[in-house]
Amino acid sequence: MAEFEVPVLSIKNLNKQFGKGCPYCQDEESLVKNYCPVCGTVYACRDVSFDVFPGEVLGIVGESGSGKSTLMQCLYFDQEVTNGEAYLADYHNGEKNLFQESSQQQRYIRNNIMGKVYQNPLLGLKMNFSSIGNIAEKLIAAGNQHVGMMENRGTELLNKVNIPVHRRKEAPKNFSGGMQQRVQIAKALSNRPPLLLLDEVTTGLDLSVQASVLDLIKSLQRELNISIVLVSHDLGVIRMLADRTLVMLEGRVIEQGLTDQILEDPQHRYTQQLVHSLL
Amino acid sequence: METLLEIKNLSKSFDLHNLGKHIRAVSSVDIQIKEGEFVGITGKSGSGKSTILKCIYGTYRIQQGSILYHSKKFGRINLAEATERELLYLRKHEIGYVSQFLNVMPRTTARQLVKQAILEMGDDHDLAEKETEKILAHFELDEELWDSYPTTFSGGEKLRLNIARAMVKKPRLLLLDEPTASLDHDSKIKVKLLIEQLMKEGTTMLGIFHDLEFMNHLCNQEYNIQNGVFSHSTSFTNS
Numbered sequence: 361m362a363e364f365e366v367p368v369l370s371i372k373n374l375n376k377q378f379g380k381g382c383p384y385c386q387d388e389e390s391l392v393k394n395y396c397p398v399c400g401t402v403y404a405c406r407d408v409s410f411d412v413f414p415g416e417v418l419g420i421v422g423e424s425g426s427g428k429s430t431l432m433q434c435l436y437f438d439q440e441v442t443n444g445e446a447y448l449a450d451y452h453n454g455e456k457n458l459f460q461e462s463s464q465q466q467r468y469i470r471n472n473i474m475g476k477v478y479q480n481p482l483l484g485l486k487m488n489f490s491s492i493g494n495i496a497e498k499l500i501a502a503g504n505q506h507v508g509m510m511e512n513r514g515t516e517l518l519n520k521v522n523i524p525v526h527r528r529k530e531a532p533k534n535f536s537g538g539m540q541q542r543v544q545i546a547k548a549l550s551n552r553p554p555l556l557l558l559d560e561v562t563t564g565l566d567l568s569v570q571a572s573v574l575d576l577i578k579s580l581q582r583e584l585n586i587s588i589v590l591v592s593h594d595l596g597v598i599r600m601l602a603d604r605t606l607v608m609l610e611g612r613v614i615e616q617g618l619t620d621q622i623l624e625d626p627q628h629r630y631t632q633q634l635v636h637s638l639l
Numbered sequence: 640m641e642t643l644l645e646i647k648n649l650s651k652s653f654d655l656h657n658l659g660k661h662i663r664a665v666s667s668v669d670i671q672i673k674e675g676e677f678v679g680i681t682g683k684s685g686s687g688k689s690t691i692l693k694c695i696y697g698t699y700r701i702q703q704g705s706i707l708y709h710s711k712k713f714g715r716i717n718l719a720e721a722t723e724r725e726l727l728y729l730r731k732h733e734i735g736y737v738s739q740f741l742n743v744m745p746r747t748t749a750r751q752l753v754k755q756a757i758l759e760m761g762d763d764h765d766l767a768e769k770e771t772e773k774i775l776a777h778f779e780l781d782e783e784l785w786d787s788y789p790t791t792f793s794g795g796e797k798l799r800l801n802i803a804r805a806m807v808k809k810p811r812l813l814l815l816d817e818p819t820a821s822l823d824h825d826s827k828i829k830v831k832l833l834i835e836q837l838m839k840e841g842t843t844m845l846g847i848f849h850d851l852e853f854m855n856h857l858c859n860q861e862y863n864i865q866n867g868v869f870s871h872s873t874s875f876t877n878s
């Protein structure tokens with residue numbers, strides 16, 4: 361049957377290696393996990409392909425070092441891919457490989473079509489800027505100039521993520537971990553991107569704070585009908601938020617399916633281990 | 640009446656790699672359901688009843704057989720080969736499932752849960768709000784509970800909410816896995832009333848009930864699993 365929907369984001373055969381490789385590791389069989397014992401090259405993402413559809417949350421799980429964050433960095437151009445293709449429906453009708461665009465175009469895409477929230481707020485925020493200033497920065501990067509409009513939009517966004525209006529001028533360094541993630545989320549949403557990338561955004565937060573950030577993501581996703589790629593090693597988070605899930609191991613996607621398929625009828629040995637050890 | 644669902648030679652087994660186990664859950668299942676019918680499955684615990692429903696809903700991926708469903712959106716579609724997105728669409732718009740277990744979403748109020756289900760069908764907010772209140776009232780869920788979190792509800796309240804959420808969508812095909820198992824008599828009657836109402840409105844249902852009497856009054860056909868053998872036991876035509 362022909363596909364009845366057009367993906368928002370389409371990734372084809374993405375590869376990312378750290379290191380040059382050597383004759384020894386040309387043969388994949390000789391790798392130890394995803395690492396070449398001779399030249400030290402790490403094959404962090406190997407032949408990763410997937411689609412993200414409108415309004416869906418795609419979860420990515422996998423053990424530490426399986427390449428999840430590297431993948432997210434590649435998608436946001438924080439890292440340069442070794443090779444592969446990425447297409448966004450909202451960029452030239454999905455006909456241009458984003459990885460081959462100029463860095464100027466990539467900056468445009470980052471600022472207008474995507475938002476990202478990092479596990480470590482230091483990577484996503486200027487800790488000494490005011491919170492609303494952090495948001496304005498992203499608005500300016502996307503070409504906004506009107507101060508009043510940015511002030512309004514910033515306030516609206518902080519309100520949406522439950523940061524009290526009177527604290528909007530405070531710097532994130534004064535905020536708790538949960539509040540910092542909220543400011544990051546507000547910033548990521550500022551240019552109404554159709555796609556949001558979330559990498560372990562609740563890891564390291566207190567359970568109750570985690571819960572409130574997850575709630576926020578869920579309600580924003582419903583309200584804005586935005587597409588989200590969500591990386592987490594926490595299957596509870598995946599169960600709560602993801603419609604579909606990819607499982608990564610040693611840089612590869614070893615299994616994918618509806619989230620309930622992955623959790624209730626895992627096929628791959630590793631996925632079974634992951635799921636059953638937590639039940 | 641047209642055939643809505645036709646299962647042919649379905650088998651499902653589980654390979655548990657880390658335990659070195661191979662579990663045959665069901666084999667050689669054949670089921671035919673016409674539009675508007677209420678079909679029951681009976682069998683002992685562990686005989687594979689829930690497995691069949693989960694295969695239809697797409698939670699379990701099958702090794703063998705086909706599950707042909709007549710979709711409004713896609714026409715004839717083999718659910719065993721449908722894409723993930725097609726399954727998600729069907730779950731939102733055409734196929735409902737009430738689990739035998741209490742699976743409510745944490746941190747979403749009862750009202751939000753039901754309303755969200757209606758909105759997924761494309762209704763507008765005001766209508767959804769009205770429908771939500773109507774069904775919550777039908778199941779006599781205390782008004783005080785409407786805006787609180789189901790994780791704090793009693794077993795019966797959770798279950799009633801689960802059923803309300805599935806039924807309010809008026810799916811074309813509703814899969815019911817022992818929805819009344821832990822309900823008291825009054826709640827069972829309420830579920831029954833709703834099932835009857837849905838039948839009148841043309842919803843096709845495939846259900847597992849441990850209360851055979853409850854089921855027999857509603858059923859058009861019954862299938863039975865005994866000692867791993869799946870068979871068509873009764874047809875009550877023109878009922």
Ligand SMILES: Nc1ncnc2c1ncn2[C@@H]1O[C@H](COP(=O)(O)OP(=O)(O)OP(=O)(O)O)[C@@H](O)[C@H]1O
Pocket residue numbers: 378402403404422423424425426427428429430431593
């Ligand atoms: N800048 C880098 N230079 C060299 N190797 C790197 C670099 N970044 C990541 N790697 C390696 O790539 C592999 C994948 O790392 P990545 O951070 O993507 O894992 P992850 O799946 O996000 O793990 P975690 O769950 O622990 O966050 C690891 O072996 C890591 O050591």
Ligand SMILES: Nc1ncnc2c1ncn2[C@@H]1O[C@H](COP(=O)(O)OP(=O)(O)O)[C@@H](O)[C@H]1O
Pocket residue numbers: 624625653662663664665682683684685686687688689690691
């Ligand atoms: N997700 C699963 N993983 C492994 N085995 C399963 C799974 N689901 C069901 N089974 C097995 O399949 C058989 C049928 O179970 P089930 O369909 O739940 O029976 P019933 O609903 O008739 O009580 C049982 O042996 C059960 O242990």
Ligand SMILES: [Mg+2]
Pocket residue numbers: 428429430560
């Ligand atoms: Mg990581």
Ligand SMILES: [Mg+2]
Pocket residue numbers: 688689690739816
């Ligand atoms: Mg069962």
Ligand SMILES: [Zn+2]
Pocket residue numbers: 381382383384385386396397398399400401
């Ligand atoms: Zn090497």
